[in-house]
Amino acid sequence: MFSYNTLKKVLFRFEPETAHHIAEFGLTKLPYCRSLNNYMVNKNFVIDHRLSQNILGINFKNPVGLAAGFDKNATMIESMMALGFGFTEIGTMTPRAQDGNPKPRMFRYPEQKSVQNAMGFNNKGSYDVAKNLRKVFPYVIPIGANVGKNKTTPEDMALSDYKVLINKFKDISDYLVINISSPNTPNLRDLQNEKFITELFSMAKEQTNKPIFLKIAPDMEAKVAIDLCKTAVKAGAAGIIATNTTIDYDLLPGCQSFGGLSGAVLSEKSYQLFKEIANELFGKTILISVGGISTPEDAYRRIKAGASLIQVYSGLIFEGPAMVRKINEGILKLLEEDGFSNIEQAVGADLKK
Numbered sequence: 001m002f003s004y005n006t007l008k009k010v011l012f013r014f015e016p017e018t019a020h021h022i023a024e025f026g027l028t029k030l031p032y033c034r035s036l037n038n039y040m041v042n043k044n045f046v047i048d049h050r051l052s053q054n055i056l057g058i059n060f061k062n063p064v065g066l067a068a069g070f071d072k073n074a075t076m077i078e079s080m081m082a083l084g085f086g087f088t089e090i091g092t093m094t095p096r097a098q099d100g101n102p103k104p105r106m107f108r109y110p111e112q113k114s115v116q117n118a119m120g121f122n123n124k125g126s127y128d129v130a131k132n133l134r135k136v137f138p139y140v141i142p143i144g145a146n147v148g149k150n151k152t153t154p155e156d157m158a159l160s161d162y163k164v165l166i167n168k169f170k171d172i173s174d175y176l177v178i179n180i181s182s183p184n185t186p187n188l189r190d191l192q193n194e195k196f197i198t199e200l201f202s203m204a205k206e207q208t209n210k211p212i213f214l215k216i217a218p219d220m221e222a223k224v225a226i227d228l229c230k231t232a233v234k235a236g237a238a239g240i241i242a243t244n245t246t247i248d249y250d251l252l253p254g255c256q257s258f259g260g261l262s263g264a265v266l267s268e269k270s271y272q273l274f275k276e277i278a279n280e281l282f283g284k285t286i287l288i289s290v291g292g293i294s295t296p297e298d299a300y301r302r303i304k305a306g307a308s309l310i311q312v313y314s315g316l317i318f319e320g321p322a323m324v325r326k327i328n329e330g331i332l333k334l335l336e337e338d339g340f341s342n343i344e345q346a347v348g349a350d351l352k353k
Contacts, residue, residue, distance in 0.1 A: 004320030016106040016115070024071075027079040037082050044084035044321055046328035050335055050342050051086070055286055055308055056211045056238055058142050058174050062086030062328050063343060064299065067290050067311035068146035068177065068215075072123045074132040077139055084324030089311065090133065091146030092179045095164045097125030098151060101184060107256055108317065113294070114252060114266070115314045117245070118259030120184045121148050126168045137172045145173035146215070151185050158191060163203055170208035178204070178237075181217035181244040183260045189217055194231045201235035211238035211286075218243035218269050218291060222276040229277055229285075239286030241311070242274045246291075263314035267292025271302065278306030282348045294319055296330020303331070306348040 011019040030037050051062040065087040066080060074090040100122025107116040123129060126147075137143060147165035149158045162178060169176060178200060180191040191197075197214065204212050214232040216225055229240045245260025252265045270291025278287055286309075289302035294315030302310050315323055331343065340346045 004322065008318075008320065012108070012110070015104065016108045017103065020070075020106070024076060027076040030082055031078040037079070040082035040321065044325040045081045046084065046325055046332075048328075048332055050332060050340075051328060052342075053308065053344055056175070058211070060086050060142060060309065063303065063307075063309045063331070064324050064327050065089060065144075065288075065309055065311045066316075067313040068092055068144075068179070069117070069119070070313050070316070072129075074129050074136075077133075077136050077143060080141060083316070083321045084328065085141065086328075087142040087144065087174075087309070089144035089146050089177065090129065090173075091123070091177075092121050092148040092182065093123050093126050093129045093145065093165060093169070094121050094148055094150045095126050095153075095161050095168075096150050097128065098122060105259065107259075109252060109255065109263075109265075110318065112252055112263065112265055113315070113318045114261060114263030115317060116252075116256050116259045116261050118184045118256075120151065121182065126165055130168050130172060133169070133172050138174075142174040144175045144177055144213075145169035146177040146179050148179040148182060148185065149188065155187055155190060158196070159199060159203060162200060163207065166204055166207045166212070170210050173210070175211040175213060175238070176204075176208075177213045177215050177241060179215050179244070181215050183217070183219075183245060183247045192217065192220070192228055194228060197228060197232050198235045201232055201237050205236035213237060213239045213241050213286075213288065215241040215244055218246045218266065218273050219248060220273075222273060225273060226277055226280045229281055233281065233285045237285065239288060240277060240281065241288040241290060242277055243270045243291045246270075262291065263318075264292050264294065267298060271305070274302060274307070275305050278348070278351065282306035282351050293327075294323060296327050296334060299327050300331055300334045300346070303343065303346050304349045306351055308347050 101120035149161035289307035290311035
């Protein structure tokens, strides 16, 4: 009914953040345009029993989810099936509303199919986001809530922010994600230490039985990352999401000197760290891979390396709504080529050899 390449040419005339707001406006209105919404769901949402999984008691119709950062305020959930997603993750939310970092704070690099952002957890705050989420939860596809501390909250008070957020979203989301790996909140990554992670997940498990994941940065040494992930799992984390954006600016010469890089330039770095983590933790916890995934081959490589689920974001900007459908259809083809009757047989297949 329309060409995304045509729409992209229009959107790319605007600053990235403005283009995002335009896309958000369209996606908030899409459910009210039933014929278009139904057309997109039928076209993009792949339903096939070979892709379905029950993970931690949650039913995922396909393994491709939207990563946090796109739908910060839970305003676009009802359009996610139209884009083909099997699950979605809102946020990152903070207890109190905050504007984020000064603008400009988002940059696109079309030739490298990559994005750089220094947003700084801009969101309307937990009260307003929870209000939006209550309008749609429970939805047809699983919803994750990604939470982080306010910029002005000192490190020694960070635990209280996460406690507030867990209690705010535990009953209106299918799972939660602890974000201490964004590079855009000062000193946030300092919380990626064993003491804080142990205290955090010990506290979290006292608040809820809902699955809670730890999202980690790609810029740590593999051994450090593995030790932190083991600590989180031992303390009660249901799984690990790897990875967030990177501050390895050597990956994209000429980029900004601040903010996190995502998209194609992050793909190999993210995969390599995920692979190292999976070598140690596959079979002991649930693993979700994110970072530079935009093709069926990207996704399938992460799945065979140990990912039960994968997430995308930046690729959607460059490839459009057909991307998720193509990934799911491609996974089905690759499963068939490998002789697997269900995606669960492919998860961690490289580690089972």
